Amino acid sequence: MTSIKLYLRNLLHQGAVGLSIATAVLYTALPLLWMLSTSFKRRIDIVSSPVVWFPSSPTLQSYWLLFVEHPFLQYLLNSFLVAASVTFLSMVFGTLAGYALARTAFPRGVKRGLGFWILSQRMVPPVVLIIPLYLMFGHVNLLNTRTALVIGYTEFNLPFVVWMTRSYFSDLPRELEESALVDGDSKWGAFCRIALPLAKPGLIATAMFCFLLAWNELLFALIFTDTIQSNTLPIGIASLITQLEVDWSQICAAGSVASLPIIVLAFIVQKHIVRGLTFGAVKG
């Protein structure tokens, strides 16, 4: 009797869990699926009611328009170059600074002040920086260049990287690096051979976030760039909304193109992200 009761309760419990998960998955995945399906639709299907989930005669026309009529290949390249450079620069400088903050024996007050000052750079709303940065980039002829975006995004990513890597390095036992020093390594060697490999999961997760931020950013790109050679994907997508029409199938095709690299990247580094975000939670 009780065992049946228990069984039923278990079933109910599992059902509830399953339902919650299904809701969460649908909530996040449905818009993506809609986007993907719309990108293959003919115009007539886009506005039809009820919604057509699976277009009866899928077409690649939107993609063709995107890459032939619009310079989306160039935008893709711009986005990739900018995001990759930003990630590289932020990680190189941020990791070094984070390590220094984690390991150098600054006086206590100085260390806290320095840490807070770095973090405070992140607290400024980006929009506040636009006018000063615009003027500065104008003076040094960097408007309408990818370089301007790289500088702007790196400035924004650095505090984040410094804080993340600092906590990853702080979680490593100091003795490992000390042991390396006694074993005959230099400080730089101990950093490269011991600290870096051990913090790798965290560093990869952090790099992923850097890349995402630069990849998705719209505001700076909108203000600082206005040429095909310098526009990034988000600008390209936004430009599909015109006075005459909103071309949903092209927007969705562009959105799918923009999402794809990130999804692939996420799959590749997924294992590291999970490890990275929980890194240091359990000593072991």
Added chain:
Amino acid sequence: MSALRLRAIRKNFGSTVAVDDVTLDVPDRKFLVLLGPSGCGKTTIMRLIAGLEKLTAGEIWIGDKCMNRELPRDRDVAMVFQSYALYPHMSVYENIEYPLRVRKMPFEQRRAAALDAARKVELEALLDRLPRELSGGQRQRVALARAIVRRPQVFLMDEPLSNLDARLRVKMRSELKHLHHMLGITTVYVTHDQSEALTLADQIAVMSHGRVMQLADPKTLYDRPANVFVAGFVGSLSMNFITGEFLDGSFRAAGINVPGIGIGTRKGVKLGIRPNHLGIVASRSEAHFSGELYSVEVTGEAAIATVRFGKELVSVIVARDYTGSIGQDVPLRITEDQVHFFDDETGERLSFT
């Protein structure tokens, strides 16, 4: 291989004095143990020798070279950390080989030396494993192999056995002793375990609050402790102390009279007697003092009886078949030639020889 000399070294952390004017000599090939309770500065001394901390004052010499300004890598010491500090992302082999690799030794030589070190600590079968796949004892061996792989001038070991279980600790202790005998490398070993110190050391420096309380070989330390601190710290059961005075050649205190062991007359004397030099006797006429039985603990080979004498608890080693009931009156006798006397105020040993 070289002698190690510490000359009046001092280390302050802010306003706390961690190491206070310590001067020590470790002759070439000798085994020195720094023994003391936690926080006495023994680990700091080790880190100073390794160059992981900067001296506040004093000099550290290894061989005929002053090491004060040398980087850790240039001091040619090897250190075994309490946590072993194995590199978690490297295999056992890579761990052992690391000190040679960073010193840019050629591959063939490196391989031979690493394998030789692994053989000395019986790790040949585990070379491809990662540290997390090893047991505590095996990790300990990897740390040892990594230390001996390059024949340093001085070995530093910071409580290397404290993370092992009791049985393994005794086993590794004898292996350490054997290894030291084989390699003959000057060694400084930090521990808070007096039995480890007594069994391993050529010389023991007992430390308290950053100072060396006594530097002696294990036998002297045990037989002639220089002060109350050393007397109480060394020995598996703490020494019993009774405060009293000398009166015409006898030691007297409330409820106790031990004739014929003191010299002259003197106030403020602390008598120290180890639990194995105290005995329970049959009658009060043979006894020097008596107390109320507080507890009896059987340890295996023997038993420890604790007796309340005045406000003090006195421990006595008795035969394991001793049957006394708690609360009963127990007559105790001191083995007269095994007593120690200390100045009650300074804690220093009183000697009359």
